[in-house]
């Protein structure tokens with residue numbers, strides 16, 4: 526692939542990833558991939574555009590999308606969500622905010638497994654809920670049942686899990702998820718599990734939907750996911766949530782009509798095409814991402830051994846630990862200003878992210894090499910001139 530032509534194409538897109546900084550910066554931050562989406566999705570959207578198919582046609586999606594997700598999840602993860610308990614939402618974050626507002630009250634504690642995807646903090650805090658931080662250990666990013674239990678406060682009512690976990694790239698294993706389920710039962714907590722990264726789990730690990738753990742986990746959980754991460758459709762806004770918790774299911778059913786808005790037909794058709802015809806494309810893309818991950822890890826180990834990083838089991842993100850380097854105070858700022866490479870700053874993921882930065886490796890290997898070259902050169906030789 527011609528890297529400069531590829532970069533020109535990416536800069537011409539309207540998305541935030543390549544528009545955020547000046548043209549001399551290579552962005553590796555927000556979780557969009559630099560790849561075109563599956564041809565089946567492009568064909569479906571093109572057909573709509575070519576025939577101006579933008580009329581009111583939405584209600585059938587309420588049935589068809591939950592069924593397609595149920596088939597997808599059963600086939601890939603061995604868990605069949607109940608379509609009757611599944612609702613289509615606009616984004617993955619929307620049902621997290623909705624479930625918390627239904628199942629908890631202002632002042633209640635909500636556990637986040639930190640560091641974690643930045644918008645979770647706003648969802649908890651802007652709703653007037655109390656942030657209860659469970660800090661994952663900072664080398665293996667594993668969930669430990671005793672440490673989790675110790676983090677729970679008397680006012681805690683819910684946990685928001687991110688599985689697979691952004692930014693560490695962990696795909697939590699059966700024993701860790703069983704620990705979460707046990708603590709939820711002990712303290713009578715709602716578990717909201719964000720599983721938007723479900724499809725990018727690499728050989729040696731597996732995605733285990735939280736609600737698949739058993740009837741108890743099923744009925745005290747809300748599972749949220751989408752086709753958007755797997756198929757690079759972040760701007761098309763279509764997601765699903767499995768409302769296992771009867772309280773949340775009832776609360777959602779009782780919301781005033783139109784409060785949550787409708788479903789965007791483009792997003793719905795794209796989701797259809799993804800879950801009906803996208804699996805081969807996804808398999809190839811996952812192989813590419815795994816090769817990128819291995820390439821990144823090999824170069825980091827060889828050329829920047831002082832930057833520690835656990836090999837991500839999942840996602841296309843790597844969580845870089847700069848605490849043993851001279852740029853520990855603010856690695857993302859230094860690398861942006863001096864190296865012209867745009868990573869996500871660790872503190873965006875909570876106080877546990879100090880000294881870290883997140884890199885997105887869903888790009889061509891040429892661009893990935895440029896990202897690593899810039900990090901290496903800047904850390905070794907100082908600012909680019």
Ligand SMILES: Cc1ncc(COP(=O)(O)O)c(C=O)c1O
Pocket residue numbers: 556615616617618619642687691719721751753759763764
């Ligand atoms: C864990 C997690 N949840 C949710 C989202 C965003 O999903 P949506 O745009 O559907 O709200 C992202 C995007 O990177 C994410 O990493």
